[in-house]
Amino acid sequence: MSIGKALPSQPLDISLAGSARATARFVWQVATAFIAILLIPVVGCVNLAINQIAVPLGxxxxxxxxxxxxxxxxxxxxxxxxxxxxxxxxxxxxxxxxxxxxxxxxxxxxxxxxxxxxxxxxxxxxxxxxxxxxxxxxxxxxxxxxxxxxxxxxxxxxxxxxxxxxxxxxxxxxxxxxxxxxxxxxxxxxxxxxxxxxxxxxxxxxxxxxxxxxxxxxxxxxxxxxxxxLLGVPKIRGRRRRGKSYIPWAAAAAVALLATIGGAWLYVNLFNAPASTNVPSIAVLAFDNMSDDPNLGYFSDGVSEDIIAGLARAPDLSVIARNSSFAYKGKPTDVRQIGKELNVSYVLEGSVRKHADQVRIVAQLINAKTGAHVWAERFDQSGNNPMALQDAITERIVGAIASDTGQLKRSRYGEAWSKDAASLEEYDYYLRGHDKFMQYTPQAMEEAYRIWSEGMAKFPDSALLKLKMGFLHYARAINGWSQDTEADLRLVGELAKQAMSRDNLSPLERKMGHWLLAYANLVERHSKDALREAEAAIALAPNDAFMVGMLAEVVAAAGDIDKAVSWADFGIRNDPANPMLAFMKGFVLTASGRYQESDESVKALGDWFAGIPLVRSINAVNLGKIEEAKSQTKKALELDPSWTAEKWRQLTFFDADVLDRQVSDLIKAGLPEK
Structure with missing residues (x-):
């Protein structure tokens, strides 16, 4: 139940019986009720604005x-x-x-x-x-x-x-x-x-x-x-009989017209309006129960409701409430018509088939404007606990759709690139740069830098673009792609603090701000503060598989390796095609001395950036494979000749004992000391 100002609770006086005074009173009550209806969204908007004010910096x-x-x-x-x-x-x-x-x-x-x-x-x-x-x-x-x-x-x-x-x-x-x-x-x-x-x-x-x-x-x-x-709760009396209404037909028509206009206006503009025109909006339809047992409809409804709840926690996504999207349950539907009626960009639909302890869910994401399929996937899960099954599959679907690398964001890239440069908005610059950034190569990073620089010139106060630029400076530095590592690391914290000092940050900006502040504190070796910011970011978007997995290094730096591995595993489970998450798991496993597990996590990734063979080099030294270690170091230097043991120390944020050990291992494997 959303809390807001109530309409007047006293019933309207409908015993007019032709009296002029009663008619005037009735018209006044109708007008008052209609004004109250019109004021409801104003109150709601004020409450929404208050709720969106960000936590002050610091x-x-x-x-x-x-x-x-x-x-x-x-x-x-x-x-x-x-x-x-x-x-x-x-x-x-x-x-x-x-x-x-x-x-x-x-x-x-x-x-x-x-x-x-x-x-x-x-x-x-x-x-x-x-x-x-x-x-x-x-x-x-x-x-x-x-x-x-x-x-x-x-x-x-x-x-x-x-x-x-x-x-x-x-x-x-x-x-x-x-x-x-x-x-x-x-x-x-x-x-x-x-x-x-x-x-x-x-x-x-x-x-x-x-x-x-x-x-x-x-x-x-x-x-x-x-x-x-609950003893003592009064018994509920039966259905009361409704008396006849004596409202004159003209007044009745006025009431019907006002109620229709007001109700329709509220339904479209209050209940179903997306939170922001900048973020994609989605409706999750009730998943079809394809099981042999029709009584298992509760399970398919539960999956749908959990997906709605999970997607609703994504700060860069507007999700239509269950009561609106479930209105289409069991009815033949045209996705484009649903999109128009609910004012959404995307519709998620699917089916659930459960037999014994096996569950298969098919989900598909559809562009509500064109009717084109954006993504479809089949999810299989087994187990004896229905709630655990429901949670596991929901987690995977939400991660696939709403993560920082999810299908909705990928779909939006095409929309941003299709626009003329002169008409680009702040969010378009964010999406264009993000598309390049996630390719995670030095060349793509520089293209992202160019795009976000153009955006910041057009929108100099943009917290969103400042935060993305902060992530870029961090990625440049820790991957050895920087021309000025010290300056890049300094800008991580500066941009994070500038952005988070703004009033009225969006949920997306707040999530990104805490995430970047986690990295800024990591750079400054304030591991407890970094962990606090990481947990704040995850609290705002707990289903963002990419973010959770990448923040594993923050937990590892704070000394909780088991938790770090758990975060990395969450990312891998719900974003399995992303190689950075497998690398992150290997990275934190190496820090904990679990070298064989680490090597199994990263060996299939190939050698597309120097960090992978450097981690494998440390693993090989500790597994007694010195020649393999030297071979991996050679690969790293072919990818990026600037790497040295001292650079590894500067750009890795574990405690001193771990770093001393890793630097010694890399020197044994042939990496130059300085």
Whole structure:
């Protein structure tokens, strides 16, 4: 449920009976309601602008223990289909009269809105649980006055855990578990984690029913789940009879016209407008259940919903909410018509076939303007845990589409290159340069430099282009392609700080800013600060496989090799065609002394830049293969004669003991000392 200003909650006086005074009052109420409808998007835009203000430069990312409440409306899309305007008004009234006051009364704060859901944080877990129960009881009382098909039902999950604090927002495991608990709960129910139940069971009078242990995404251990026994919730009365309306036909026509215009305007401009014209927009249709068992529709719906949630975390992508895209479920559709109706650039559709412990998902990405297929892939997965299967496949699909090297970005390259230079916008310069940058050769880097320099001349205040230029200076330096290594490394930090000092950064700019600041701190040998910035970047885009994999070197420099390997593996698993991720895994494995594993990771990559044979040279020395080590060093010097052992020390950011060992190995393998 998104929180905003509610429409007036009192029903319109429709007992006009021909009275002039009553008619005037009715017209005034209609006008007031319509003005309120028109003001809703204004309030929403103000809230959106406030939410997009970036964390000021230098504000440290913090962690704290918090109780998180996640709530979501059940069957929202169906309610909207049946009575869009009525549902909208009832939901707004419920938020204003119940949700906001109850959260505030229990000393909580709503910190995130997600379409038809919300997240709130509480300093006290007792307050969080009491608030959840009060919300369900309050809704039950409100629903008693509505027919069954008009009732607003909500699922709620509550978790107690550590969260990452960034500005007014929270991320991390504590939030993710609360959201999972909410998804498990039945309509009108409250599910809590074992930590919550243990903390409050002797402080509150509610009963807790154990629901078993459940594996959750990115969790090594299952989470104990409990359902709160909501005693005393009023029974919901039956469907009420609707009386006849005595509105004069002219007034009725006016109401219908206003509601139609207002509802249509809201639907197109508030619910379905992409967040930015600069970023691609996508609708994920409900995946078809192709299994023999029609009851497995829940699984295909779950996959689709998880993909929507995963793509929604991509900062350079605008994703249409589930209630809009699922409206086409089971209907013959034309992708171009869907694109027009939902105002999106791309549509993702697919099918799910599940048999025993085997799952096959076919997904295809389609250009909604032309109907052309952009990408299609088949994903096979096996296992006995349906949730784990769902998570694994969702992770791979989201990584393939929304990563920094994903299909959507590749599709956008062609659009940027097709434009005349005179009409290029800031985002076009970003895309053109990124296309060259990702080719990762000295020549392509210089072409990217030229493109971004032109863009910065046209858009001198562009945080986006400054950040990309910062990445280019870093890549130039660490790969030995720089004409002035010291200047390039200095510019990494300068450009990052300039960009992050800007107000109103976009989600994409914030992600890139934290990522570049991680590298800037790495260059300055501030490994803990670098790791903090890396975690902040990943919290903003946890499914960006390329970014997560490339930041493995930051974790390794901070001394956590196992975590570094895990990040590299995540990147490889979800972006398997990218050779840089396999190299990064080998790079951090070599630092940890796992030389055989490292060599297996990089040996199939070929010799397209000097770093690969240099890593293999270190591995060979430690595996007792001195001649092989010398051969690899020779290859490196053929690719780039400027490499020396001292240069390796300057451009590798591990601790002193690791660097001393690696420099000694390279000298043994024949690399010049200076």
């Amino acid at each position: 504000e440290a990312m913090d962690r704290k223990l918090a109780a998180i409440l996640a709530a979501d409306v059940v069957g929202y899309s169906t309610l909207m289909e049946e009575d869009e305007q009525g549902t909208f008004e009832r939901l707004r009234a419920a938020r204003k009269e119940l949700f906001e006051p109850e959260v505030a009364r229990h000393h909580g704060r709503i910190f995130k809105l997600m379409g038809d859901g919300l997240l709130a944080e509480f300093a006290s877990v007792v307050d969080a649980v009491e608030c959840a129960v009060a919300l369900q009881r309050g809704l039950a009382e409100r629903n008693a006055s509505f027919p069954e098909d008009e009732r607003i039902n909500v699922r709620i999950g509550v978790n107690l855990g550590e969260v990452i604090v960034e500005g007014d927002d929270f991320y991390g495991e504590g939030v993710n578990i609360a959201a999972r608990l909410e998804q498990m709960a039945e309509p009108g129910g409250v599910y809590v984690s074992g930590k919550v139940a243990k903390e409050v069971e002797k402080k509150l009078s509610f009963g807790f029913e154990p629901m078993g242990e459940h594996l959750m995404k990115n969790m090594d251990e299952p989470v104990p789940v409990y359902r709160i026994k």
